[in-house]
Amino acid sequence: MKFYKAVIGTAIGLAVTQLSFGQTQLTFKSAKTSSSYYQMAVEIAQAVKKDTDSNLIVTVEESQGSVQNVMETAFRGANYVFTTPPALVNLAQNGKAMFKNKSNPKFNDIRALFPIPSLAMHFVVSDKSAINNFADMADKKILLGKGTFGANEGAKYIKLFGLENKIDLAQVELSNAVPALKNGQIDGFVTSGSFPAPNVIEASAGTKVKILSFSDDQIAQTKRTKLIIPAGTYAGQNTDINTTSLPVVVYTSKAMDDATAYTLTKAFWDQKKNMSDSSPWWKGVTTDMLSNIDGKIHPGAAKYYREIGISLNEQQQ
Structure with a gap:
């Protein structure tokens, strides 16, 4: 009996080993x-x-x-x-x-x-802010957040595009960006993420927003990879958006x-x-x-x- 148990035990062990090999x-x-x-x-x-x-x-x-x-x-x-x-x-x-x-x-x-x-940059602004391009952000209140790729990248672009010290940077956490935009505390916010980004979907739901598009020259200045966010990705987005990305x-x-x-x-x-x-x-x-x-x-x-x-x-x- 012990012999048969040993044989059966060995057979089971071999079967398990064979499964693990596969x-x-x-x-x-x-x-x-x-x-x-x-x-x-x-x-x-x-x-x-x-x-x-x-x-x-x-x-x-x-x-x-x-x-x-x-x-x-x-x-x-x-x-x-x-x-x-x-x-x-x-x-x-x-x-x-x-x-x-x-x-x-x-x-x-x-x-x-x-x-x-890819991590895609999103510059999201309220429709009532009258911001249609990066130059229009001068004298507006924009939320960058801190400590994230998007915040660091956004700060770099503001400097590149000649807007340093011309924008009122909101001292609010990025997690509060959507309610702050909807209640008019800020004119826009900067975020990065794979699209469609959940916070941008939330911002565009029930509120008119714009996502700024980069020119090819601006993208070249950033030295990042160009990425196109197709029209219709977000509510009210009727055209493609050219932006930068980190693959x-x-x-x-x-x-x-x-x-x-x-x-x-x-x-x-x-x-x-x-x-x-x-x-x-x-x-x-x-x-x-x-x-x-x-x-x-x-x-x-x-x-x-x-x-x-x-x-x-x-x-x-």
Whole structure:
């Protein structure tokens, strides 16, 4: 009897081992749990699980930000996946800015997989403010917020466009921007996020607002990536809006095997339409955004792009 129990136990153990061999576990380092980018990571994890019949399981981890995500590539394993702007990868690989004196050879092993929604700048103003362009913001009360990408970027643009010390900057938290705009405490606010941004949707609901559009010269001055927010994205928005953006990409390292990188990338694009149906921010993601990746793309992902007829540039291969 003991012999048979041992045989059965061994058989079960082998079966479990075989099942585990068929399943690959990935760790996805994303953003703070309160961030839309954390929610995006959760949606990607669910989509990948569905597309691969649970053969690829993605566990999402909270992060304090993109710098932490990049830094962790120095000691994470082959199945580590993370989000960050391409510009930050470039800084890490060259030991500049926040990565000065923190360089690591493994930063050179970082490889891109696919783009996700960019951080798009929104300059939102009330219709009654009579602001139609950036110059019109002079002598108006504008909320920038503080400590966010949008706040820092907005302050930079105000200086670039000759509006420094000409705008009344409201000392109000960004979380209070919508009610402050609706009750006339401020003339406008600046925010960044993937579109459609929830706070901009809220602001445009029941109140006439405008989202300022950048000229091509202004976009060139910012040295950011141009992004078009299509007409109809927000209530009352009848034309396309030209704005600036910070591209965001999902990365891994070259330590990830080609088959896993291929499967993960294919699963993302296979499920993107389904994700777009439930979360509109995915609608703005297209393969054209691969041009925002100025570093190397993982060979496994590159194989998928070749199969669907997309040509990668020399720098990406």
